[in-house]
Amino acid sequence: MTVVDVAHPDVPAVGGQPSLLRLRGIDKHFGAVQALYQVDLDLPANEVTALCGDNGAGKSVLTRCIAGIHQPDSGEMIWDGRHVNIRGPRDAAALGIEVVYQDLALADNLDIVQNMFLGRERMHRIFLDEDSMERAAAQTLAGLGVTTVRSIRQPVASLSGGQRQAVAVAKAVMWNSKLVVLDEPTAALGVVQTRMVLDLVRRLKDHGLAVMVITHNLNDVFEVADRIAVLHLGRKVAEGPASDFDRQSVVDFMTTGSSAR
Amino acid sequence: MAKAEEELGQGSSGATPPQVAAPVDLTAAALDAVPPEILAETLGQYLRAWFARVSSGATGALPVVLGLVVIAIAFEIWTQGLFLSPGNLVNLFIESMVFMTLGMAEIFVLLLGEIDLSAGYVLAVGAAIAGLLVQKPGPDWPWWLAIVVALVCCGVTGAVWGTLVSRLHLPSFVVTLAGLLIMWGVMLVILGNAGAISISSPILVNQHVLYEFVWGNIPPLAGWIALALVAGIFSVALWTRDSGRRRRGLVAPPPGLTAIKIGFFVAAGIAVVAICNVNRGAVTQVVEGVPWVVPIVFVVLLIWVFLLQRTKFGRYVYAIGGNPDAARRAGISLPGVRTWAFVLAGVTAGISGILYLSWQGGTSTNVNGGQYVLYGVAAAVIGGTSLFGGRGKVAQAVLGGLVIGAIYNGLYLQAVQVQWQLIATGLVLVGAVLIDTLSRRGSLSGSSARI
Numbered sequence: 001m002t003v004v005d006v007a008h009p010d011v012p013a014v015g016g017q018p019s020l021l022r023l024r025g026i027d028k029h030f031g032a033v034q035a036l037y038q039v040d041l042d043l044p045a046n047e048v049t050a051l052c053g054d055n056g057a058g059k060s061v062l063t064r065c066i067a068g069i070h071q072p073d074s075g076e077m078i079w080d081g082r083h084v085n086i087r088g089p090r091d092a093a094a095l096g097i098e099v100v101y102q103d104l105a106l107a108d109n110l111d112i113v114q115n116m117f118l119g120r121e122r123m124h125r126i127f128l129d130e131d132s133m134e135r136a137a138a139q140t141l142a143g144l145g146v147t148t149v150r151s152i153r154q155p156v157a158s159l160s161g162g163q164r165q166a167v168a169v170a171k172a173v174m175w176n177s178k179l180v181v182l183d184e185p186t187a188a189l190g191v192v193q194t195r196m197v198l199d200l201v202r203r204l205k206d207h208g209l210a211v212m213v214i215t216h217n218l219n220d221v222f223e224v225a226d227r228i229a230v231l232h233l234g235r236k237v238a239e240g241p242a243s244d245f246d247r248q249s250v251v252d253f254m255t256t257g258s259s260a261r
Numbered sequence: 262m263a264k265a266e267e268e269l270g271q272g273s274s275g276a277t278p279p280q281v282a283a284p285v286d287l288t289a290a291a292l293d294a295v296p297p298e299i300l301a302e303t304l305g306q307y308l309r310a311w312f313a314r315v316s317s318g319a320t321g322a323l324p325v326v327l328g329l330v331v332i333a334i335a336f337e338i339w340t341q342g343l344f345l346s347p348g349n350l351v352n353l354f355i356e357s358m359v360f361m362t363l364g365m366a367e368i369f370v371l372l373l374g375e376i377d378l379s380a381g382y383v384l385a386v387g388a389a390i391a392g393l394l395v396q397k398p399g400p401d402w403p404w405w406l407a408i409v410v411a412l413v414c415c416g417v418t419g420a421v422w423g424t425l426v427s428r429l430h431l432p433s434f435v436v437t438l439a440g441l442l443i444m445w446g447v448m449l450v451i452l453g454n455a456g457a458i459s460i461s462s463p464i465l466v467n468q469h470v471l472y473e474f475v476w477g478n479i480p481p482l483a484g485w486i487a488l489a490l491v492a493g494i495f496s497v498a499l500w501t502r503d504s505g506r507r508r509r510g511l512v513a514p515p516p517g518l519t520a521i522k523i524g525f526f527v528a529a530g531i532a533v534v535a536i537c538n539v540n541r542g543a544v545t546q547v548v549e550g551v552p553w554v555v556p557i558v559f560v561v562l563l564i565w566v567f568l569l570q571r572t573k574f575g576r577y578v579y580a581i582g583g584n585p586d587a588a589r590r591a592g593i594s595l596p597g598v599r600t601w602a603f604v605l606a607g608v609t610a611g612i613s614g615i616l617y618l619s620w621q622g623g624t625s626t627n628v629n630g631g632q633y634v635l636y637g638v639a640a641a642v643i644g645g646t647s648l649f650g651g652r653g654k655v656a657q658a659v660l661g662g663l664v665i666g667a668i669y670n671g672l673y674l675q676a677v678q679v680q681w682q683l684i685a686t687g688l689v690l691v692g693a694v695l696i697d698t699l700s701r702r703g704s705l706s707g708s709s710a711r712i
Contacts (some may be wrong), residue, residue, distance in 0.1 A: 066339040090592070105590045107583035109651035110576075118580055119591030127571045134511050 008185075018081075020045045020210040021066070021097075021179055026075035028061055035061040036072070036239050037234045042227075043179060048201060048211045050225035050242075052208040054254050057231040058147040059214050063181055066212075067099040068092040080178075098172035105189055107169075108157035112149065114138040115156055116171045140174045141166075150198070162193030166200055186220050198224045220248055232257035286546075295331050304517030311536050325644055325660045329667065329688070336671035344671055349543035351552065354533070355475055355620060355666045357666025358554050359384075359613045364658030365565055365639030366609035369602045371641055372569075374650025375426060375433035377603065379440030380610040380637050383418055383628030386444050387411045387614025388624040389451040392458035395467040404467040412611040418444065419607025425599035441631065447624055457625035460618060474557060474619035478550030481538040487556070488530045496523045518579065552617060561612055565655040568605075578602055582651030610637075632683075639686065643693040663688060 019042040028036040036058050045051050053059045064070040066077075068086040077084050079095055086092050092099075106115050113130070116137045122129040138152055146166045149159065156164060163187055172180050182201065186194040193222040201224050204211050215221060221228060222242065230253040238245070238253045252259035289635060336344035343349055363380055370377045394400045394407035400663055402410075421441050426433045452458065460468040479487065506513035514522075534551055542548030569575035577598045580588040618624050644661030646653030665686060672682045 089590075103586070105584070105587040107580045107587050108653070109583035111577060114576060114580075115587075115652075116577075118587065119593050121576060123573070127567075128573065128576065130507065131506065131511055151512055200563075250407050 003176075004172055011107045018045075018076075019043060020080060022078040023062075023066075024076040024078065025088060026062070026065060026072045026077075028058075028065060028070060028072050028142075035234055036065070039075070039159065039231070039234075039236045040240065041229055041236060043210045043212055044227075045178070045210045046205055047207055047226040048213060048224050049229060050221040051212055051229050051231065052216070052221060052230035052250055052254055056233070057254070058234040059231055060183075062231070063099060063183060063212075063214060066092065066097060066181060068097075087091045087186065088143045093175065095179070096176060096178035098175065098177040100165075100172050100177070100183060101184065102183045104149060104158045104168040106164060106168060109155060111155050112141075112152040112167050114158075116140070116174060118171075119162075120175070121169050136174070137170070140170050142202055143207070144173065146170060146200065160193060161189050162196045165189070165193075165197050169197075169200055169204070173204065173207070173209065179212070180204055181212045183214050184216070185188070185213060185219060186215065194220070217251060221250065230254055287316065300445065303515050303598060304521075307515055307518050322645060322657065322660065324693075325657070325664060328643075328664055328692075329660070332664065332667045332671065334674075336667070336674070340671065340674050342433050343674055345517065347539035347676065348537045349670065350490075350536050351541055353663075353666050353670045354537075355552060355554060356670055357662045358475070358558050359617050359620065359633070359662075360636050360640045360665045361558060361559065361659050361662030362609055362616060363611035363633060364662050365561065365655050366606045366639030367634075367641040368646050368653050368655055368658055369578070369606040369639045371610065371638075371646050372432065372578050372650060372653055373599055373602055373646060374582055374648075375599070375602075376437065376648075377419075377422065377606045377610075378417065378434065378437040378634055379444050379604060380446060380613075381632065382441050382444035382628075382636030383415050383607055383610040384614040384617055384631075384633055385448040385624065385628040385630045386418070387415045387611035388618040388628070389448050389458065389614075390414055391471065391615055392460050392618050392624050393451060395460060395465070395471060396458065397465055397468075399570070401465075401467065404470040407467070407471075408615055411615065414615065416604045416608040417609030419603040419610075420600060421606070423603025424596075427596035432607065441634070447629060448628070448630070452624070452626050457623060459623035461607075461622035470616070471619050472622055473553060475552055475554045475616060476619070478537070478548065478623075479553065479556070481550050484534045484538060484551045488534045490594070492527045492530050495526055499523055514517065532667050554619070557616070561609070562659060565605075565609070569655055572600065574598065579651055584651075613637075639690045640665050643689060648694070656684035661693075 020074065021043040023039060023042075024043040025037050026032075026041075030112040039058070039062060041051075041062070051059055051062070061070060065072050066086070068088045068091050071085075072086060077086060081152065083090075084095065085093070086097075097100075097213065110118070113134050119134045122133050122136075123184070124132075134152065140158075141147070141152065146163075149163055156167060159167065169182070169185075182209070185197050185201070189197060195254065200219060201211060203215060203228070213220070225242045227240065228242050228245050230237050230250060232253060232255075235257070237257045238249075238259070247261040264647060333345060363384065366380050367377060388411075391407045391411035394402040394410060395404055397474065400407075419438065422433070422436050425431045425436045460471050461471075462468045466672060481613060499522060503513045503519040504516070507516070513519075537547050537551040537555070540547050540549045577588060577593045580591070580593065580600055581595055617628070640661035641653065641658050642648060642661065643655030643664050644653075644659070646657055646661075667680060668685050668689060
């Protein structure tokens with residue numbers, strides 16, 4: 001990872017908030033397929049940005065560029081006012097970027113604490129420091145208002161879909177992360193579970209994090225997003241405060257790339 | 262945030278009773294899948310939760326314990342009181358030790374969702390190497406060096422299978438099947454033309470020490486003192502740990518349950534020592550005391566339990582068995598952990614080889630490694646280890662090994678021929694896998710109902 005300090009007077013702050021992550025002119029192609037074309041995107045702290053787009057619009061590729069799984073062919077990524085090159089998931093994690101993928105990456109046979117600390121266990125000499133991990137996990141969950149789980153020592157297999165999502169999010173924010181990317185967090189959830197997860201997303205914002213939610217679901221978008229960005233065939237066709245959009249205009253942008261409204 | 266306030270429950274202070282919230286999450290399946298000891302505040306709550314869980318199919322160690330009781334009663338009646346006589350019970354312990362340690366070896370790889378078919382002949386090779394090294398005339402090495410060399414060799418074979426499986430992505434079934442044949446051949450090479458090695462010389466110290474592992478006994482009084490020490494340490498350690506966690510507001514079983522666990526451990530220890538301390542010799546000769554093999558297997562068990570439950574390595578073994586993708590994304594080196602699991606399986610199979618050598622007073626080309634490995638897998642599965650990875654405990658191999666040892670011993674007492682022993686063991690194995698699959702299906706349908 002390379003980090004270069006630069007002043008960026010040419011990039012205005014968004015809505016009074018300085019952007020935590022700014023993407024400028026991101027290009028990415030796979031062979032002959034141009035997946036992303038000159039994409040600009042701002043992800044400010046304390047705000048939820050919804051990234052919308054139809055299948056094949058480039059949402060996943062953009063997410064993977066942010067997560068360090070793909071490297072853009074060209075373009076700039078500016079993290080907290082500094083140019084960065086994210087060359088792998090570890091670089092992203094070191095900056096404070098955590099991605100919660102749709103499959104959540106939880107081990108069903110392990111309990112909540114074990115999952116939250118998987119790969120970053122606290123040790124007491126050669127043995128696991130279970131007490132300290134359990135306390136930290138409980139604090140993180142309580143801080144996010146996740147209090148519906150019966151015990152943080154229950155296996156993840158016994159949790160509901162919304163609770164699993166909550167555990168995956170808590171796992172992501174526990175490491176002093178500053179930007180959390182959620183990939184389709186409410187897909188496959190019922191009404192009550194969806195409400196719980198959206199509450200959780202709002203709480204992340206209240207904790208001062210930048211949140212990016214990738215979703216198809218327009219209900220979720222208007223319920224939780226402060227800002228909306230729409231991708232269409234690899235191009236960003238719209239970006240702005242959620243109040244500038246309505247349901248029909250987002251659908252228009254997603255399907256045709258423009259909107260008359 | 263109003264929702265958060267009404268949901269005040271566990272959170273950071275586990276001392277407050279868990280509150281019922283979010284009604285959708287309290288389906289019967291979600292309730293039953295939670296181990297009762299982490300939710301119950303009192304013994305009564307624990308027992309009620311436990312009964313609810315057992316009746317819904319999540320049975321834990323119950324089937325194997327019930328199975329042992331049934332087998333014991335049946336054989337006791339059939340053999341007219343011979344089966345449960347102290348002398349025979351000691352024999353049964355001894356015979357089970359090889360199955361137990363082989364079961365422990367298999368658990369390392371079963372937890373990853375892999376299998377090791379070579380363990381039976383790795384046992385045979387370990388026995389042959391250790392036996393050969395204490396021959397005189399011959400190498401006449403110190404007994405401990407012979408053991409170390411044998412175990413290292415067995416560990417190296419595991420490293421080879423593990424590397425092929427984890428780095429070259431070959432299926433473990435095929436790799437270790439090849440391993441079975443190779444180790445069979447290696448055993449024949451080591452044993453050479455004579456085809457047999459004996460270590461039963463009472464005058465050669467290095468052979469005698471190995472022989473005494475199984476056939477030597479701890480003096481009765483020393484056995485009681487040792488038990489008192491071990492039980493005392495175990496009780497104090499468990500009680501301070503659980504009460505400390507309760508005091509600090511962490512998840513811990515109710516005090517009554519901790520007391521019951523300690524009670525079970527002490528009672529089992531007393532039963533074993535009492536049974537072993539009865540004179541089981543013939544009229545002219547006194548044979549009494551706990552065979553050394555019992556504490557040896559206990560120590561092996563203890564080390565493996567700590568490794569799998571309390572270290573990073575153990576945590577990663579379970580994580581990979583549960584969800585390899587999640588483990589990979591958490592930055593865990595899958596090939597490293599997988600290879601080490603195969604190494605430990607090899608070493609543990611080597612340990613059972615040393616015990617086999619001692620039990621038989623030598624080894625020969627007649628070792629049926631193919632049958633032993635299946636007994637090892639059976640011991641793990643009967644004990645409750647899943648063949649699909651991620652679920653199982655080392656201690657379960659002890660119960661499973663006892664079941665196999667009991668069938669083997671009981672049918673042997675009745676002079677039932679070997680074909681019926683094989684059939685009976687096979688039926689028990691099918692029953693065990695059936696229980697595993699049914700309980701799995703139960704929990705799976707539960708989770709699909711929740712989503």
